[in-house]
Amino acid sequence: MTPLASHLTVFLVDHLPRHRNASPHTVATYAHSFTLLARFAAERRRCRPIDLQIEDLDPDLILAFLDHVETGRQNSVSTRNVRLAAVRSFFRYIEYKIPSCLDQVLRIHALPQKRTDMRLVDTLTVDEVKALLVAPDSRSFGGLRDRAMLHMAYACGLRASELLSIQMTAFPPGSLATVRIHGKGRRERVLPLWRETQQAVRGWIGARGNTSEQTLFLNRLGEPLSRDGLALVVAKHVRQAAIACPSLLSKRVTPHVLRHSCAAHTLAATGDIRKVSLWLGHASLRSTEVYLRADAAEKLAILAAHAPPGVKPGRFRPPSDKLLAMLATASNGT
Template identity: 70%
Template sequence: MTALAPHLTAFLCEHLPRDRNASPHTVATYAHCFALLVRFATKQLDSRPSDLRIEDLGPDLVLSFLDEIETDRGNCARTRNARLIAIRTFFRYVEYKVPACLDQALRIRALPKKRTDTALIDYLTREEIEALLSAPDPRTVSGARDRAMLHLTYAAGLRAAELLSLRLEDFPDRSLTTVRIKGKGRRERVLPLWRETQAMLRAWLAIRPQAETPELFLNRNGEPMSRDGFAHRLAQHVAVAAQKQPSLLQKRVTPHVLRHSCAMHTLAATGDIRKVALWLGHASIRSTETYLRVDPAEKLAVLAAHAPPPVKPGRFKPPSDKLMTMLAEARNGT
């Protein structure tokens, strides 16, 4: 039996950043995945995390974990597939580090990804965004922090990882007019900030507790805010904002929905998908085209550019043949 802890530590702290040149965002995402997996495994096996063995993470347990994050955590199929990719990558590392686990690693890597639908994105209207941004109480430390987080996430269209990894040094010369974002795939971008967003950041920085960590946003223990912590605070503020905008109750509001909302409002304001891609930090404009599919203005422009064809209405004649009649009824579900 092979202890899991030393190999998982070497994978996250040495192999990913040194051998694969993975970005800090990627390492953090993989670490989050394995934190969830280890908690699930210890619960299933009634064991301590440090006592887990690589052999404990069999295909059946991994599949049960993937099902659990969909049902209990409400993750979508895309998130499930991302977790599976992280687990596969670890077991590819295990193949040459622990030859005794080769068969297990191959079985894990053979687990299939779940097919996903290309669904329309969710986003908030301007009225819903205004209600959400005003929900935190600025008279409290946590409220001032949350207002700054929500404003910055929406204004800059940030991913959750980009927001939570921000440091004080990412604001050039301690000025809050611009912010430097270290995005996905090691792509950096510099974005200007609205005066309202600057005001919220100044209010937070004025009361931010002194801490050794350089991260901009801290939890109540003075440690960097986590993804789950941010999502939990967001859910609380959505419940408050829903009192003014009941339509929020019909939507599943996640941190990424704020990024989608920024993209949709930027597209409506500029009409230029390239500017949206530049603002969000997309590597390819193909990633940004998903916002065109949900924007009705683009379809209306197409509709206005074409005239309907001059087709005269006709009369339907039912088929006379019995076989064709049966096929028509079967096709129509009658």
């Protein structure tokens, strides 16, 4: 039997950041996945998490855990696949560390990811975004911070991790004209800021005061704001903005919806999916194509560019061949 705790510690603390050059966000995501898995496995095996063995994480337990993620925790299929990716990565590390676990590793590698539906992204209208951006009270400490965060999230189309990791050194010396973003996959991009966004950020920096903490957005304790804190901020101001714009109540607004809204509005303004991809920091255009599916204007342009086909109406004749008749019946699902 092989203790899990020691190998998992080396995997997260040393192997991922040093040998795989994984970002802190990736390490944190994997650590959270194994927190959930360790608690689930300890309950199933009736032991403490520290007493778990690698052999306890067999394919049947992993599958039960993934079902628990999707049904018990009511997470999406995408989240389920993220948890499986973390498990697979750990067992790739175990593959050459502990040869005796090779059979277990191969069986876990064989576990399939679950296919996901390609749904349309949720976006806000321009009026809804305007109502949300003016919702924070600029006369308070929290209001100045929240207004700057909402402006940055929407104007730059930032992921939550990108927004919360912005440092004071991300701006040029003595200017707020641009901001340097450290994005997913260690890709950097420099984005210009609207004048309104610059004013919001300048107001927050003035209220933030001098502190040794270099992260831009802080909580009331002077510590970097968390993802849960950001989600609470957005939910709070959505309720306030809904007073002036009731349509917000019918939508699920998250920090990522602001990123989607930025992309949709940029596509509508430029008509160029490549510019949207550059703005969002996507690795390829395939990630950006989701906004084309949600853009009705693009489909209307396609429809207008093509004349209806000149096909004359005809009368259906059933196939005379018995084999073709059977196949036609089967294709209709009867």
